[in-house]
Amino acid sequence: MRMTDSPHHRPLDARVMPRFAGIRTFMRAPHTTDLSDVDAAVYGIPFDTATSYRTGPRFGPEAIRSASALLRPYNPALGVNVVEALSIVDYGDVPVSPGDVERTYGQVEEALAALVGRGVFPLALGGDHSVTLAELRVLASRHGPLALVQLDAHGDTWDEYFGQRFFHGTTFKRAVEEGLIEPRASVQAGLRGSLYGAEDLDSARALGFAVLSCDQLRTLG
Template structure:
């Protein structure tokens, strides 16, 4: 098999215009396998399980398109991500539009193909239902992991429209299937009106720590960051970020927007603040570019992915010093 050049870095805007892009995240190389990589970007363009606006199937494409704006140096962490990590874009999972269970099988298979090479998977969704397929693959490799969940919704419904599998149910199923350890998991940012007034208490009954937005504001972000670290500890962690965590003034392009959320900077600060957790996976979901203006939502999503990768690079840098 032809050997890939893992040292090749993305073209810079000084040598190649940003609009000369073949559709890869940050103009990284497109690989067919995760072998030899530290992290792999892949898309899950599925939105059949969304309950209001559809369009998140175009999220991976939208995030990749604007990710050409990202450069490889993170000045806050003082790290060049590709000096310490090898990464590539593996393309998209061939989902089955309209059929969630066959799609879950394909997500699990694709994610497993990354994990088997001891490579960290980074998925671009898709609606939030896709995370269940990722977690099935993650748990087969690592056992129950800690879930670090940024969202305006808890996604712990038992059913939506009488169905067990929907973007509002993945973490209820993940607990039932033993994919996550709820006692070492945390949900942050829930807000807005509810059908079930006891939803936050339901999270507690399932063993989850849930910090709704009004409590986040009372605590302050530094205290929330410390609570996340305390809850997860040294446990292996999967970070899932629903873009509707951010206020629609900053991220309008999402399926179920909720007002009263967070700024772009606050979202980035939170990811930076928990960069030292023991991560085994990450996804960002619910970006629906059709509702965007000036690509601001997709741009934020690309930056959040970059910040997550920067944290991985910082961990590697610290270990090497």
């Protein structure tokens, strides 16, 4: 990713066009699939048929885009105006196949490869947890095994669920098996809630992940 001297793509200015107006894109950035002069691209993965209980993440990209209309460009903690530093676009949603996890993986990988191959920083809006595997495949193919920081209630390191190896609860075990992430350089943080058994945590540790519960995070501050 490069930082441009004068960003080519910029969100609408809420002082000129009010936030409730205009087409809903992420942060009201321009929607384009032309990656010329683009530093960062936001894209949606509206897929949730690898969930086991509640569907709805397929509508996540739409909801996040709508809520992001309230984002302002300046981060006071970091002292950075994001839209002055980066040329940001909304790349739209990538194709998915409802009900077919592995075909959707292929579609996500093909779409994301176009961004990564151009050196564009990708920001995904999901989508259930299963889609992360497709993203890791593309990023690892360019950068090698990745260090993962996972903020989640569960570790998603089961071997299978309902007889399926590609599911929202198996994502990070598959990622380790495929050599996409380096677990000893990775952390799963914020784990909480009831589990099927202690093995739900033990399996993540056995793979090499550092595991921090939500209570441990509170203690660390």
